[in-house]
Amino acid sequence: MTFATTDLCDDHPQLLENGCLAVLPPVFRHFGKARTFCGRATTLKVFEDNALVRATLEAPGNGNVLVIDGGASMRRALVGGQLGLLAQNNGWAGIVVNGCVRDSDELDACEVGIRALGVHPQKSSKKGEGERNTRVIISGVPVCPGDWVYADADGVLIAQQKLA
Numbered sequence: 001m002t003f004a005t006t007d008l009c010d011d012h013p014q015l016l017e018n019g020c021l022a023v024l025p026p027v028f029r030h031f032g033k034a035r036t037f038c039g040r041a042t043t044l045k046v047f048e049d050n051a052l053v054r055a056t057l058e059a060p061g062n063g064n065v066l067v068i069d070g071g072a073s074m075r076r077a078l079v080g081g082q083l084g085l086l087a088q089n090n091g092w093a094g095i096v097v098n099g100c101v102r103d104s105d106e107l108d109a110c111e112v113g114i115r116a117l118g119v120h121p122q123k124s125s126k127k128g129e130g131e132r133n134t135r136v137i138i139s140g141v142p143v144c145p146g147d148w149v150y151a152d153a154d155g156v157l158i159a160q161q162k163l164a
Helices: 005-011 013-018 051-057 081-089 104-108
Strands: 021-023 029-031 037-045 065-069 077-079 094-101 113-119 136-138 141-143 148-152 155-159
Touching: 005 013, 005 021, 005 148, 005 155, 013 021, 021 141, 029 104, 037 051, 037 094, 037 136, 051 065, 051 081, 065 136, 065 148, 077 113, 081 094, 081 104, 094 136, 094 148, 141 155
Parallel strands: 037 065, 065 094, 077 094, 094 113
Antiparallel strands: 021 155, 029 113, 037 148, 136 141, 148 155
């Protein structure tokens, strides 16, 4: 699918106005080879624990985007090189992390798109705590399971319906 987030915003001003289309704040860094990606959102809410992230990425992604609300923690990484490979090999279109990643060189070699707030060398805990397929808030923007995520060099959009 070919799209540009700028064009999607220009083509859908009414959706931006009524909140059915939202733009994430420009605080996310790009990782992975796929600079442009889109798909339906699969959501996780975790805090400094990535056991659910691994379990989710081990399943077929079917072109979806994993949206992880990590509470914007800058104290531990939720996604690293091994999980980037899982995402690539299991058909995930991308990952959006409201938190940190690590192994950035390994992530940059993966055929998947990844956005995160930053990098941190410390791994997360593995207790399995968190929520799957629930409404999350990413930088003030609500994301529900099944919403559409569109990401490119200009930004990340969250849409309540397929746009392109």
